Amino acid sequence: MSPGVVVSRIRKHVLMNGLEWVRRHSPGCLASVDSEARRTLSVFRQSQDFQYAERHAILRALHRQRQRMPAGVATVGVANRKGGVGKTTIAINLAATFAAAGRNLLLLDADPQGSATEWTQQRRWRNRFPVAAAKITTVSSFVRTVEQTIDDDTDLVIVDLPPSLAKTSLAVALAGNLIVIPITASPIDLWAARAAVETVSDARNLRGGQEPLLSVVPSRIDDRTSRGKRLASGLEAMGFVVGPTMRERVLFRDAAERGSTVADLEKRSPARREYAALAAHVMTRLGELDLGPRVSADARKPASPDAAAASTSSTAP
Numbered sequence: 001m002s003p004g005v006v007v008s009r010i011r012k013h014v015l016m017n018g019l020e021w022v023r024r025h026s027p028g029c030l031a032s033v034d035s036e037a038r039r040t041l042s043v044f045r046q047s048q049d050f051q052y053a054e055r056h057a058i059l060r061a062l063h064r065q066r067q068r069m070p071a072g073v074a075t076v077g078v079a080n081r082k083g084g085v086g087k088t089t090i091a092i093n094l095a096a097t098f099a100a101a102g103r104n105l106l107l108l109d110a111d112p113q114g115s116a117t118e119w120t121q122q123r124r125w126r127n128r129f130p131v132a133a134a135k136i137t138t139v140s141s142f143v144r145t146v147e148q149t150i151d152d153d154t155d156l157v158i159v160d161l162p163p164s165l166a167k168t169s170l171a172v173a174l175a176g177n178l179i180v181i182p183i184t185a186s187p188i189d190l191w192a193a194r195a196a197v198e199t200v201s202d203a204r205n206l207r208g209g210q211e212p213l214l215s216v217v218p219s220r221i222d223d224r225t226s227r228g229k230r231l232a233s234g235l236e237a238m239g240f241v242v243g244p245t246m247r248e249r250v251l252f253r254d255a256a257e258r259g260s261t262v263a264d265l266e267k268r269s270p271a272r273r274e275y276a277a278l279a280a281h282v283m284t285r286l287g288e289l290d291l292g293p294r295v296s297a298d299a300r301k302p303a304s305p306d307a308a309a310a311s312t313s314s315t316a317p
């Protein structure tokens with residue numbers, strides 16, 4: 001970073017904190033604060049520096065909550081600040097693939113748009129896994145929602161995240177095990193994905209371990225375009241762990257309004273095989289972590305020694 005950039009960042013920092021100080025200690029004086037300072041502040045608030053500082057401040061505040069997921073429950077968030085990259089499509093179809101393979105899972109719809117919930121309310125919805133809408137703004141609310149919504153056998157939670165890096169995504173990055181970021185083959189989307197990638201690595205640094213793991217998944221890829229063909233290798237060259245490529249398929253375009261998923265297709269259909277590969281990728285990634293055995297809610301409650309001895313616990317497959 002050049003000295004000029006460092007100086008301008010320090011100036012902005014001083015300006016911001018100065019205004020904050022005035023606001024706190026002498027709000028009456030705020031009107032007399034130099035108008036140029038206010039203008040600079042407003043420009044700065046829209047800048048990447050400010051967004052980074054703000055995101056980091058929220059991450060740090062959320063991290064202090066230090067709540068933990070129930071043992072043995074793996075949580076996978078599907079995130080990207082960019083809208084329309086296929087987050088909900090991937091979350092629903094991944095969940096449907098796991099459910100069809102007999103896994104007990106929960107899909108959390110953490111997006112206020114409620115697209116995943118709407119999807120499951122359509123006429124042709126045949127999948128039997130539970131889907132719950134969740135308002136997640138803190139690590140505590142995320143952990144509480146999971147604890148209150150899962151069954152004793154649930155050992156996987158997939159979270160469909162909103163198109164922002166607001167508190168919801170930050171909380172899931174701080175308490176989750178794996179974040180999947182769908183990336184389309186457009187350069188604008190690739191730039192936008194950078195923010196989500198940085199959030200994951202900031203969360204990992206704060207947690208001081210390898211979690212959350214990050215996988216990027218090429219999404220809505222048209223193999224006929226050179227950009228589409230090159231995306232996965234380009235992402236690998238950038239050092240990402242890259243999941244299987246999810247192709248642009250006509251059948252996904254109206255799947256939501258029909259309420260259908262890949263689990264309704266022939267086992268050998270290319271779309272279903274694509275999702276089977278994604279599910280295998282997710283399991284391989286989660287296998288890198290020591291999630292411990294699944295402990296049922298009853299066993300987690302403080303209990304008398306007799307009751308504890310009688311309680312049952314199930315183990316993740």
Ligand SMILES: Nc1ncnc2c1ncn2[C@@H]1O[C@H](COP(=O)(O)OP(=O)(O)OP(=O)(O)O)[C@@H](O)[C@H]1O
Pocket residue numbers: 082083084085086087088089090111113115161162163219220221246247248249250252253254255256
């Ligand atoms: N693989 C695909 N092939 C074809 N269309 C797709 C595919 N994936 C997603 N779409 C379509 O792209 C649109 C956006 O998909 P989706 O809602 O899953 O994205 P999103 O990232 O969840 O969006 P938002 O950020 O608004 O929540 C939808 O119309 C969906 O049907």
Ligand SMILES: [Mg+2]
Pocket residue numbers: 087088089111115160161162
């Ligand atoms: Mg969505």
